[in-house]
Amino acid sequence: MKTLNAKIIFFLCCSILFLACKKENKPQEANKLAPANKQLSANANATADATLASCCWIGTTNQANATMEAYDPVLTSWATPKWSFKPTTALGFNATSEIPLWGLVNDLKVRNNNQWGSGQVITAQAERLSVIAKYPGGQRIWATGFPADAGVHGMEILPDGNCVVAAAGTSANTGGNYIRIYSSSQAAPNQYVNTIYPLKAAHQVLWDPVNNCLWALGDSLKKYAYNTAASGGTVSNPKLSKIASYSLLSQWGHDIAPYDGDTDKLLVTTNGGVYIFRKSIGAFVVGAGAITGAAQRTFVNSVSTLPGQNTMVQTYKDPGCPINGWCSTHVDFYNLTTGAFLYSRTVSSAGFYRGKSFDPNYL
Template sequence: MRIKMLATVLAAAVATSLVAAGSAVGQTTAGDSEAAIAITEQASDQILVLASDDAAWSKAQVAWRWRPTAANGFADLVDNWGLPDEAKLRHRGDQAYLLTTDSYGLAAVVPYPQGTGSYWAADVGRPANPHSIELLPNGNVAVVASTGGWLRVYTASQDPRSTTYVQFDLPDAHGVYWDEKRDLLWALGGHDLVALRMTGRPGQPRLTEVRRVALPTPWGHDLQPVSSDDDRLWITTGSQVYQYSYASNTFLQDFPAAGVIQTGVKSVGDERASGQVLASLVQVGNICTWCTDTVSLFESDGSLLLHGAQIYKARWWVDPNAD
């Protein structure tokens, strides 16, 4: 009970202290990176975007924030939000979108920076524990769920609240990424990395497995493209961080930060322009036992601290498929 009360007090304090600084992100810098950072902040149950500099984090200067409310068009889905666990930036045409999931069941594609309405949103099931999401070129949306043990492609191209889907079973599914170069949908499960080919019409999608690779260590968690090398994917497991090479079909640990980022990595990614590697690692002593209040920057041997935060994932606020 005491822990629950502390969590409630902390969430209220964080929500009060995170002062909004406008709807769009500026170009203030941290070291040699101009990209902003998005976090899934579970103390205040919000997606937050901050500039990647010490001042923005130490002063809690939030450039953009989002959570579902009746006012922004999510009256039917507010009960499916409480533990946000994914935030990605993607584009469709000239419109940017926040892609987000929440362990309480929400999966959504939200116009950015408008933050109102949705390209698509649905309750995909709280017991399923959705963990990641991807926007596909035909307008559909892929979602993975860890407890559910599946990847689903929802026919978002047909209706902004479509709950029609095709399912691919993948135990402990945690990550999903659309590989534009190869026209493949990658998905990460607890023990395997799989590549799927999409066929069929947008309203009747089909998935075919074309590659399956066993992970070197168990409990796959995060799946992201390596921005500096389009042959590679970032892969995290319960105990290690790898880069998977499509060409050699191998998991590699030949990148500079390999010896440092290992156990408890919830998210990892590099920023193409600067080469900065960003990661969120489980922090001993955080009231949320799977969270941290600090985002690590490994190429600069630095970090960004947001006091009182419970950060699950941190992402460079960049679309890897954008020109």
């Protein structure tokens, strides 16, 4: 009996020891899984960052370092951009015929476009070079150069991968003064078929997916149809047809952008102010409903809105900018409804020409 009791006690002790060992092993197994869980968390954060970049970052053209930079407006410090781009040989740009043409950066857009299999692309314009590149990697898709007096200020990609540039010319009224459409969607050597359409002091172009048309801004606001039967345009030989032309409320257009929450409105800036244009009636808003408050100011180089936030974003000609006479060291944010000033984000060494909502889902 004593021998049996001893065996039972021995068995119970072994069972307890075994269970204790199993419990001790669980934290070790969790620790082994921790790096994998951290990686999953990192991937989730990367996805969140990509989503943020698609809806709420500010894409800037920093003329101080000739670089396109994106910043998070939620952060009070813009010491480090979330994303940046300039052409390099590593990204596929030509060291002789393309990179030397890159200079004062003027315009940046991110668009949903899967023509080249990347899902999203950027259009980037800097002095004498206009570029289409994959986003976020920046790999070259298409690029073309311009003469020194072209004064290209804006660029837009169309749904089929073709593109349009806006060339302002010079202050002496030489060169430029046109918008130009390219067959950038086509494979080499057919990607440079183009047609020019006159537009004095052309500064910006915007594709309107709601109305399936192109808006162009210069000394007037123009509306164009794309590749209609009447124009004879095709994907390989694209054409525009002018639908209408609208006089500005003050001279010299600078920028044009969608109005968040209302697809019937466009925001338009000129030397003289910031305005709302109603597409359905073909007229600028005057009086009630017009832009007021601190947001109504002159020489605004860029305007946009943050989606779902009732916030307008501007950069303007800031006399305090150390780089030149038309840039700014800060991007300013306003209440879209009232025009009240909200806050600024500053990079003291920067020379921002444009700072706009970096949003491919812009309409």
